[in-house]
Amino acid sequence: MCHEGLNYIKKGGPRRSSTSGGLILNISATLHYTASWYQIHVAVAKATIDAVIRNLALEWGTDYDIMVNGIAQGSIGDTAGMHKLGLEEITNKIREYMPLYKLGEKYDIAMAALYLASDTGW
Numbered sequence: 001m002c003h004e005g006l007n008y009i010k011k012g013g014p015r016r017s018s019t020s021g022g023l024i025l026n027i028s029a030t031l032h033y034t035a036s037w038y039q040i041h042v043a044v045a046k047a048t049i050d051a052v053i054r055n056l057a058l059e060w061g062t063d064y065d066i067m068v069n070g071i072a073q074g075s076i077g078d079t080a081g082m083h084k085l086g087l088e089e090i091t092n093k094i095r096e097y098m099p100l101y102k103l104g105e106k107y108d109i110a111m112a113a114l115y116l117a118s119d120t121g122w
Helices: 002-009 040-064 080-085 087-097 106-117
Strands: 023-029 067-073
Touching (some): 002 023, 002 040, 023 040
Parallel strands (some): 023 067
């Protein structure tokens, strides 16, 4: 997907100024930072996204002036994934090791994305 969009978001691309490139913002998760039962397929996918983010930031940031960034949040309540993994059990365990002692909210991710996409985030 990033490769297909490259011509449109690189510096000097169609409808893009010759002075700055665009933004790629990936949203991932932190599930692959530790081991989780029966989640290897998710962990591999998230680790791959992290590698793509870092490498595109290095290459496309330098070559095309594109800002590539990512948001990797922890557990977010009221999502399909949390319901599948057992919301109540996870919520109880999270209180033991999360600094804020609560699940994140979709709003938290939205605000982080807005910040990174704004002029302030650049």
